[in-house]
Amino acid sequence: MNTVLVVEDSLSQRECVSQQLTWSGWNVIQASDGVEALRQIQNNSPDLVLLDLIIPRIDGYRVCRLIKANPHTQNIPVVLLTGKGQHLALSYGIKHAEAYVGKPWQPRELLDTLKRVLLDTKKEPQTASADAWTDYGILIFKIIQLYECRVQPWTEYGSEIIKLYEKALAAFEQALIIEPEHILANHYRLMAEKNWNSLQEKLEQSQPCKVCPYYHGTDGINCAVHPWGRPGEFCLDWELS
Incomplete structure (x- = not known):
């Protein structure tokens, strides 16, 4: 089936x-x-x-x-x-x-x-090249940039951005395992790592919401999505975290 x-x-x-x-x-x-x-x-x-x-x-x-x-x-x-x-x-x-x-x-x-x-479309699996993994990582990196251009990206898309960074870095690592001197993979991996490290520093200055994947500041401002805490036993945002 x-x-x-x-x-x-x-x-x-x-x-x-x-x-x-x-x-x-x-x-x-x-x-x-x-x-x-x-x-x-x-x-x-x-x-x-x-x-x-x-x-x-x-x-x-x-x-x-x-x-x-x-x-x-x-x-x-x-x-x-x-x-x-x-x-x-x-x-x-x-x-x-x-x-x-x-x-x-x-x-x-x-x-x-x-x-x-x-x-x-029954196709036999093919061995992926360093170029293929690099192109995949670059595409993910461009989608991250679209997320980060939105208003308050971490309020609405924090968990998605984190996962996308992890996938982009993993793709560049796969490319470099195949071809360690791959210029484009090295370039974008360094760029992604720099941006990711910068974001991690920002996250260290914030606190996660207690009921969902979103963030609020260290000044105690509550999560805008759930300002009064977890809305019920089955919270969609909680399940997605």
Whole structure:
């Protein structure tokens, strides 16, 4: 039984497509945003990813690029789910994905597309080069910069930024294991390490929120998301930490 990861932020649409695929014999796992999608791919290695373009935290286009840039996941086929008015994003995204299905989708069209893509993209794993790992690390580094340009990035995206720095540095290390004198990998690793060390110094001057992955200052200002403490036994932010 093949496993498909369905990435869609709309609960109703995610459940609808998941039910259709389950009835057709697929093993289905789900994700509601880009960060969760990448975690599911790392933990479950699905045979195919059905990916909506407009999703929170990391959009579908960048998730697709990360999948295809990562030497460990580049052979996983991606089918994009696109709505009306997404033609510009699609023109970029289809360069990396294997196919796309428009919304509202027809069940038969969706199933036929997934089966065709799965048959057409059976590839043997290839040994990753230093260049491939370097390109993957650079892509992650660029996404980190997008996060850091946002207003109060550590308030909303602290845990994501930390994980992305760890992945970027790991990618550059993989490149340097293969080719120790790789100029670009060395350059970006030093840049990432410098930025990461600077951020760690800032974090040492802050305190983590007691109920979620966010931060507040040492002056005692509470976390803006949970100023009164943990909201309940099952807190989504707590579970994501």
